[in-house]
Amino acid sequence: DAGVIQSPRHEVTEMGQEVTLRCKPISGHNSLFWYRQTMMRGLELLIYFNNNVPIDDSGMPEDRFSAKMPNASFSTLKIQPSEPRDSAVYFCASSRRTSGGSHSYNEQFFGPGTRLTVL
Amino acid sequence: QKEVEQDPGPLSVPEGAIVSLNCTYSNSAFQYFMWYRQYSRKGPELLMYTYSSGNKEDGRFTAQVDKSSKYISLFIRDSQPSDSATYLCTGGKSFKTIFGAGTRLFVKA
Numbered sequence: 001d002a003g004v005i006q007s008p009r010h011e012v013t014e015m016g017q018e019v020t021l022r023c024k025p026i027s028g029h030n031s032l033f034w035y036r037q038t039m040m041r042g043l044e045l046l047i048y049f050n051n052n053v054p055i056d057d058s059g060m061p062e063d064r065f066s067a068k069m070p071n072a073s074f075s076t077l078k079i080q081p082s083e084p085r086d087s088a089v090y091f092c093a094s095s096r097r098t099s100g101g102s103h104s105y106n107e108q109f110f111g112p113g114t115r116l117t118v119l
Numbered sequence: 120q121k122e123v124e125q126d127p128g129p130l131s132v133p134e135g136a137i138v139s140l141n142c143t144y145s146n147s148a149f150q151y152f153m154w155y156r157q158y159s160r161k162g163p164e165l166l167m168y169t170y171s172s173g174n175k176e177d178g179r180f181t182a183q184v185d186k187s188s189k190y191i192s193l194f195i196r197d198s199q200p201s202d203s204a205t206y207l208c209t210g211g212k213s214f215k216t217i218f219g220a221g222t223r224l225f226v227k228a
Contacts, residue, residue, distance in 0.1 A: 004162075031214050042127075042220035043163070043207065050214060091162050095214075106151070106214055110162030 004111035006092050012117045018080040021114045024073055025094030033108060034067055034077050035091040043091070049075065082118045089113045122146045123210050125219030134228050138195040142208035142219050145189065149210035149217075152184050154193045157205045157221065166206070167193070198226045 005024040013019055025032050034046040047057040049069045057067070064083070069075040079086055093108040125142040132138055140154075151170040155163035167182040169175045175182045183192040191208050205221040 043218040107165050113162055
């Protein structure tokens with residue numbers, strides 16, 4: 001399997017422009033997560049989907065951020081309009097519940113990330 | 120207060136040293152705990168998981184959870200330069216995993 005695929009790997013844009021980040025999860029995984037990572041705030045969960053349905057979007061910082069998952073193999077995170085404080089590395093991760101005997105846990109497989117710079 | 124607190128470091132040790140990485144958490148509902156390792160300019164990768172108090176060993180790595188004090192630890196024995204990375208502790212319930220800020224570790228040859 002190719003793992004989680006994200007595009008673009010790098011994005012440089014100007015303030016006010018629309019930015020769209022893309023993610024292809026691992027085939028067979030039914031959960032998808034979008035994270036943002038910065039030095040100041042660490043790795044923050046923005047939103048997660050289960051079976052293509054948004055379950056928790058409480059981490060989405062503002063209405064400028066939106067995410068969609070039209071099918072099991074594709075998701076987008078859009079920022080419109082973008083601002084310099086949105087500069088960060090955005091990770092997509094996918095998972096399926098993994099059984100550890102009588103317990104199950106949620107191992108997430110991360111993509112390589114998109115490094116976004118908003119000037 | 121963040122649900123998972125972790126000292127960001129950096130932590131610098133000589134090759135062969137025993138490394139101790141620590142986190143505290145506040146959510147008693149967490150069902151499982153994991154450690155992820157993140158190399159520079161890469162996504163995090165699962166290193167170890169555990170769901171109960173006590174120790175879990177995997178090669179040079181030992182994960183320890185103390186639910187009574189809400190304390191999570193990762194020990195690395197015989198540390199190697201290739202262990203240089205950021206280590207993120209997590210607590211989770213169902214599909215939701217909360218990550219600590221990560222501790223940057225440097226192992227000097």
